Every structure is written in C-alpha cells, then in structure tokens.
Amino acid sequence: MSTKPHRKPLPPKELAIFQSLLPRMELSPQEKQHYENLKKGYEGELAFYSLLQQTGLKDQLILYDLLLQANQTEFQIDSLLMQRKKIFMFEIKNYEGDFYFQQDQWYVATTRKEIRNPLLQLKRSEFLLRQLLQNWGHDVSIESYIIFINPEFTLYHAPLNQPMIFPTQLKRFIEKLTTSTTAVTQKQIKMAEQFVKNHQDQSIFERLPQYKHEQLTKGILCSTCTSLLTPFTYKKLRCEKCGCEEDLEAAVMQSLEEFHLLFPDRKITTNAIHEWCGFILSKKTIRRILTKHLTLVKRAKASHFLYKQ
Numbered sequence: 001m002s003t004k005p006h007r008k009p010l011p012p013k014e015l016a017i018f019q020s021l022l023p024r025m026e027l028s029p030q031e032k033q034h035y036e037n038l039k040k041g042y043e044g045e046l047a048f049y050s051l052l053q054q055t056g057l058k059d060q061l062i063l064y065d066l067l068l069q070a071n072q073t074e075f076q077i078d079s080l081l082m083q084r085k086k087i088f089m090f091e092i093k094n095y096e097g098d099f100y101f102q103q104d105q106w107y108v109a110t111t112r113k114e115i116r117n118p119l120l121q122l123k124r125s126e127f128l129l130r131q132l133l134q135n136w137g138h139d140v141s142i143e144s145y146i147i148f149i150n151p152e153f154t155l156y157h158a159p160l161n162q163p164m165i166f167p168t169q170l171k172r173f174i175e176k177l178t179t180s181t182t183a184v185t186q187k188q189i190k191m192a193e194q195f196v197k198n199h200q201d202q203s204i205f206e207r208l209p210q211y212k213h214e215q216l217t218k219g220i221l222c223s224t225c226t227s228l229l230t231p232f233t234y235k236k237l238r239c240e241k242c243g244c245e246e247d248l249e250a251a252v253m254q255s256l257e258e259f260h261l262l263f264p265d266r267k268i269t270t271n272a273i274h275e276w277c278g279f280i281l282s283k284k285t286i287r288r289i290l291t292k293h294l295t296l297v298k299r300a301k302a303s304h305f306l307y308k309q
Helices: 013-021 029-053 118-136 167-179 186-198 248-262 270-276 283-293
Strands: 061-070 073-082 086-093 097-102 105-108 141-148 153-156 229-231 236-239 245-247 294-297 304-307
Touching (some): 013 029, 013 248, 029 061, 029 073, 029 086, 029 167, 061 186, 073 118, 086 118, 118 186, 141 167, 236 248, 248 270, 270 283, 283 294
Parallel strands (some): 086 141, 097 153
Antiparallel strands (some): 229 236
C-alpha cells in the first residue's frame, strides 16, 4: 500500500510472493493464470498512477491499494482521492479486448464467457467504505467510479448513466477533477492516517501456492530476466543469459528481502542466507553485508539478524 501523493503503488504482497516463486518452482496452470491476473491488475494501477502524475492531481492526497474491513467484511480499494468534503473512490480495471453488456451481465465478446459484473463490485466497496467512515464518525460524501485504463478495451452496449470511465473519457474526467482540487487539510491527513492504520497486510482470500524451503531453487535472481546471477567481479554479479550486471551488495539484500517475504518466521542467519543465495558467495561476504544493513542479535548457538527499526 502507498499513502504518499508522489509514491507509486507497491505490488500487493500476494503478487510479490508469486513473483518470487515463479523462477524458483513449477506453478500449475491455474496458479500461473492467477499470477497473470494479479500482475495485470497491478499494471493497471501503475498506469493510473502515471496518468495522475501528469496532472494537477499529483499533489493531492491519494491513497493506493487499501485492504480494509467494515462490519467484519473485508474489501479492497484500488485508489482514493481525498478532498475537503468528498472522497473519490476508483476501481481500476485493466481489461483488454472486446466485451459486451447484456441484461446486467458482462461477457467476453470472443468467447461469450460471463465475467463478474464490476458495477456490483463497485457498489459493494462503496457501501462498505461508507459504513467504515460512519463507524469512524466522519460525515463525508463518496463518489465512486470504475476506471477502464487499458486503451485496447471496448464495451459494447454499455449502459448509460453508470459510474464508468472509458479510455477515451479519461483525459476529460481527470481535467474535471483537477479543476475542483483544493489544498490538503489536517482533517484529510488525519483521515488518511486512519486508513493507513486500519489497512490489513494480508487478505483472507489470498490464493498462494503450497511451497517448502527445500523444494525451491536457490540462488540470486537477475532483476531483469529472473535467471540466476553468478560472480563477475569483487563488487558485481552477472547474468549469463541477458548479460545484465548488478551490484553484489544490492543483489544480496534483494535476495534477503525475498527470503524474508517467503519465510517470515525463519531466522535470518549467515548460514541461511548463504544457502538461499546458492552458495555462490563466501560466508564472510554474506556476514559482512548482513552486519552492515541489519542488527546482529548475539546468542550462544543461535545468533541471528533483525531488520533495523
């Protein structure tokens, strides 16, 4: 989740785990499809963020990727634009291709396969957001829209007077929003902090593959093509597949981030990270990097590292 106006949305935890697992184990076709859906959704959020950065809205208070709960019901919001007396809620859809609308139902034009009606999803999220704000004692109106961000999207027989913004309407819609912007107030900032405080890191609906430490391929992954890196110079690692060179220390720290993401309950030790990096570096090098960036907790036979506070 991102809470600063100039900070782009971060990949959801579920997507980040899939991205770490994909080069290290074989996923089922269903898991690969779920990963592609997560990836496409995140790419849509990034495209919307980039669009806002080109407008006067970039200096407004905008929250991204919120996972909240109201009345014991979980709901997710792609983006919130907070103004003085109104909150704009945006559901970002990165649909690509031809779709059609028929009797309150949505279909893929090429296959005639029915998909979930995004308008119902939008109404549900708006209802739960309103309930949450009421529980917090805030009296603020909500305007919600589905943003179809992909320029290759077409919806045939689209219903009129529905809160949907199509690719050809985006520029005008954002220009209209920009004209109504005002300076950020302390009340808005406090409300934003309330959203951040109540944001949940993990969804109860996460669909992650089953994986074990011993079954995963070990090694430091190339940030460009996700192939394994090998030592090149004293301070560099190199990918034999794409030729990309990476800073050794930064690559080890990135690999450590993956280890901690996938196995948050495992202690960070020199031996553990030495193994996770595929034994391509010396323990002395691993220990030096960990000592530089983390805090060493000394124990007689179980010394380990913690992230600095």
